[in-house]
Amino acid sequence: MKRSSKTMIAAGLTFTAALQQARADVVVIVSAHSTITAITADEIMRLYLGDSNTMTPVDIATPSGTRREFYTKVTGKNDGQVKARWSKLVFTGKGSAPKELPSGEEVVKAVAADPHAIGYVDRSFVNMTVKIIYTVK
């Protein structure tokens, strides 16, 4: 009895840890055909805030835990601040805000199809068509 409860607690802890890890494991991806192999957090931030246009960023539609985690950790800005930044470019016709896709699968599909695209997804969505160039910490 005592032993089994201990096992259960241990199993429970492992499960919780696994859940936390799964939630925290957001990765930045590009097409498997892309020549890019690594990127810095600063470069990702500039792409997603519209400062840099060397690649085409792709977003996951809100509400999304993956999106919130990505923006909070990489840009340090909330959805509102990010939207304010992009509205500057959108309403001058100088740029288009990142395309918002409904799921991680869709992001992987879009990134795989465009050698200029960059996206972020939960690691569990990653397949052979894309490669990981950054892990969000």
Added chain:
Amino acid sequence: MYRSPARAAASFVLALALCSTRATAALPQIDISGFGTAGFAVTDTGKAEFGRVQQQPLGANNQGDVGVDSLFALQGTVHLTDMLSATAQGMVRRMFNTGFQLDIPVFFVKAAVTRDLSVRVGRIQLPVFMLSDYRQVGYSSTWVRPPIEVYGQIPLDSDDGADILYRKTVGFSDISAQAFYGKTDATLPLATVQARKIWGVNADITVGPLTLRAGRSQTAFTARDPRNTQLLTAVNAAGFTALANQLNPLNVPLKFTDFGFSLDGTHLTVQGEISKETVGAFLASTDGQYILAGYRVHKFTPYAMYARQKVTSARTNTTIPRVGALLPLALGVDQLINSVGADQHTFSAGLRWDLHESVDLKLQVDRVSPQGNGLFINPQPGFHGPVTVASMTLDFVF
């Protein structure tokens, strides 16, 4: 700004029709977005009105007003090919009218020649200030409205012509540059104005949270106002031909230089601009400056701002003697050369509250200190500053 609404509406409908034809042919991607502000402003005086620019026919007084800041805009972009897109923006606002009117401030075709270089042809925002391009988008700024002391220097906000946009990422910095050419017409309450041969260049560089920008533009400016024409005819008839010609705003060169910076940190946000306008005829040459600082704590950004405008050209005529029969004429000329631009400064304090991902609520109080009538609209005898202005706006984007 007033443009034939029928013509504007026709071109908008034509654009939409073009879009839909294309839509059935090749199903191009169409982006629809919009922004708007619902605002209310009230002052503590009934003897003058407060506006966004001095040339507006109406502003806010102690009765309160919703027309200073309220506007609604809808924008559509059709991606015709990978390289080619068309953008149109319809905006309802009061600006140079006594009632709300539909205007088409943006209408252009854009060709993305390369990833870094694009060319636009049509009607673009007149990019003379750091925030010119999106000065109507309240949601993208900390303040309730751009300070009149600086952004009132050039009341026109669009340019019919073309521009070239260049963007490049170099190491840790992102650079963008723009060159533009065109013209614009506007019907103000008391005058029709024409800006011809508008051209300018600007460039900015962003490193981390810091952006620096410099811009230079110029135009040949003409203003036609029957009352001024009458006065200048009288000046000419009294024998002061040189003065009459000198004051006549006919194709006078207008030069504008603007330096700006912004710092957009996690908590701290600071921005400022210094600008210099040099213009001939009776119009005042002015210097403008402002600085804004805010500190973001979660969804709240309290901020403070200081702005001022200073006239750098002569404000009294020394040609016509102030004696006898010539006195009214001399006073008339003095009044004329003081009718545009003024010495004025404003201290502002405000709070931006991000209610939602794309909605904010702002409260702002301004303490405006004009010299004489300053930049106030419709001043009555007995008007004097300082004036307190209280404003509330709800901004949104979608």
